[in-house]
Amino acid sequence: xxxxxxxxxxxxxERLPDLLRAMxxxxxxxxxxxxxxxxxxxxxxxxxxxxxxxxxxxxxxxAYAFTDLQSFLDIYYxxxxxxxxxxxxxxxxxxxxxxxxADNVLRAxxxxxxxxxxxxxxxxxxxxxxxxxxxxxxxxxxxIDAELILCFLRHLxxxxxxxxxxxxxxxxxxxxxxxxxxxxLGHPPEKFARVFARCRELGLRRVAHAGEEGPPAYIWSAxxxxxxxxxxxGVQAIHDxxxxxxxxxxxxxxxVCPLSxxxxxVFPDLAEHNLGALLDAGLAATVNSDDPAYFGGYxxxxxxxxxxxxxxTAQHAYQLxxxxxxxxxxxxxxxxxxxxxxEAVFRRFS
Ligand code: HPA
Ligand code: ZN
Numbered sequence: 001x002x003x004x005x006x007x008x009x010x011x012x013x014e015r016l017p018d019l020l021r022a023m024x025x026x027x028x029x030x031x032x033x034x035x036x037x038x039x040x041x042x043x044x045x046x047x048x049x050x051x052x053x054x055x056x057x058x059x060x061x062x063a064y065a066f067t068d069l070q071s072f073l074d075i076y077y078x079x080x081x082x083x084x085x086x087x088x089x090x091x092x093x094x095x096x097x098x099x100x101x102a103d104n105v106l107r108a109x110x111x112x113x114x115x116x117x118x119x120x121x122x123x124x125x126x127x128x129x130x131x132x133x134x135x136x137x138x139x140x141x142x143x144i145d146a147e148l149i150l151c152f153l154r155h156l157x158x159x160x161x162x163x164x165x166x167x168x169x170x171x172x173x174x175x176x177x178x179x180x181x182x183x184x185l186g187h188p189p190e191k192f193a194r195v196f197a198r199c200r201e202l203g204l205r206r207v208a209h210a211g212e213e214g215p216p217a218y219i220w221s222a223x224x225x226x227x228x229x230x231x232x233x234g235v236q237a238i239h240d241x242x243x244x245x246x247x248x249x250x251x252x253x254x255x256v257c258p259l260s261x262x263x264x265x266v267f268p269d270l271a272e273h274n275l276g277a278l279l280d281a282g283l284a285a286t287v288n289s290d291d292p293a294y295f296g297g298y299x300x301x302x303x304x305x306x307x308x309x310x311x312x313t314a315q316h317a318y319q320l321x322x323x324x325x326x327x328x329x330x331x332x333x334x335x336x337x338x339x340x341x342x343e344a345v346f347r348r349f350s
Pocket of ligand 2: 232
C-alpha cells in the first residue's frame with residue numbers, strides 16, 4: 001500500500017508512554033485461549049464441573065514460571081480444558097475484547113486452536129460459533145474489527161490437520177485464514193506443506209509461527225513451502241543476514257511478542273530484545289501480546305514495557321503502528337481509515 005509521506009512529529013520523552021497508550025493498534029498475534037485469565041479459568045471450571053489440578057487462582061498463577069515454549073504450552077492446554085460450551089468461548093473472547101478496547105485496538109485477528117477442543121469432544125461448531133458471535137459483538141459494542149484465524153497444532157499429524165480443516169469448512173465464512181502453532185522444535189513448517197497448499201486453493205489467508213525458538217530455516221520454509229503471508233514471531237531471523245535482507249525487501253510482516261519472548265526465555269531480558277534491530281533493518285515488525293493472561297500483559301503493556309526497556313522512540317512507535325495496519329488482512333479501504341486515525345493521534349502529541 002502506498003501512502004503520502006507522514007512526518008512523525010517529535011514527541012517529548014515524558015509524553016511517549018501516553019502516546020503509546022493512545023495509539024490506535026492492530027493486534028495480529030493473540031491466541032484467544034491465551035487470554036483466559038486465572039479468575040475466568042476458575043469461574044468456568046466451577047460452572048462446568050471441571051476439576052483443576054490447582055487449589056486456587058493464586059496457586060495457578062504461581063505456576064506461571066516458564067523456562068521455554070513447551071513448559072508454557074503444558075499449562076496453556078490445561079487451562080483450556082475448562083472450555084466446553086459455546087458461551088464459554090464467547091465469554092473468553094468477550095473478556096479479551098474489553099481489554100483490547102481499553103488499549104485502543106481497532107483491529108484484532110484472533111488465533112484459535114480447535115484441536116485442543118475437538119480432542120476433548122467439543123464440536124467445531126461450538127468453538128467457532130462462540131468465538132464468531134463475540135467478534136460480531138466486538139464490532140457493535142467496541143468498534144473493533146475482529147476476524148478469526150484457525151491454527152493447526154504442529155505437534156499433531158498432517159492427517160489430524162486435514163481432518164480439522166474438513167471439519168471447519170462448513171463454517172468457512174466465519175474464519176479468514178489458517179496458522180500453525182504449538183511446539184516448534186522438531187515440527188518444521190514443511191510437515192504441513194500439503195495442508196497449506198489446500199488452504200491456498202481454498203483462498204484462505206496463511207500465517208505460521210516460525211523462528212520463535214526454531215532456526216531461520218523454519219522461516220525460509222514457512223515462506224517458500226507454506227507460502228505464508230506473515231511470520232509469527234520470526235525473531236530468530238536476526239541470525240541469518242540473507243533472510244533479514246529478504247524479509248526487509250519483501251516487507252513480510254513479523255508479529256513479534258516481546259513479553260512472550262521474555263517470559264519464555266527467548267531473550268534473557270527484555271532490554272536485550274531485538275525489536276529495535278528488526279525495525280532499524282527495515283523489517284515490517286509489529287508488537288502483539290501472544291498469550292496475555294500468561295505473559296503478564298496485553299497490548300499496551302507490551303508497548304510500554306518494551307519501549308521502557310529498550311529505548312525505542314516515537315518514530316519506532318509510528319512504524320510499529322503502521323506495520324500492523326498494513327500487515328493486517330483488512331481491506332485497503334479499512335487500512336486507509338486506520339492509518340488516518342493513527343496519524344491523527346501522532347499529530348495530537350506533537
Ligand atoms: N508459540 C507457539 N504456540 C503457541 C504460542 C506460541 O507463542 N502460544 C500459544 N500457542
Ligand atoms: Zn503465538
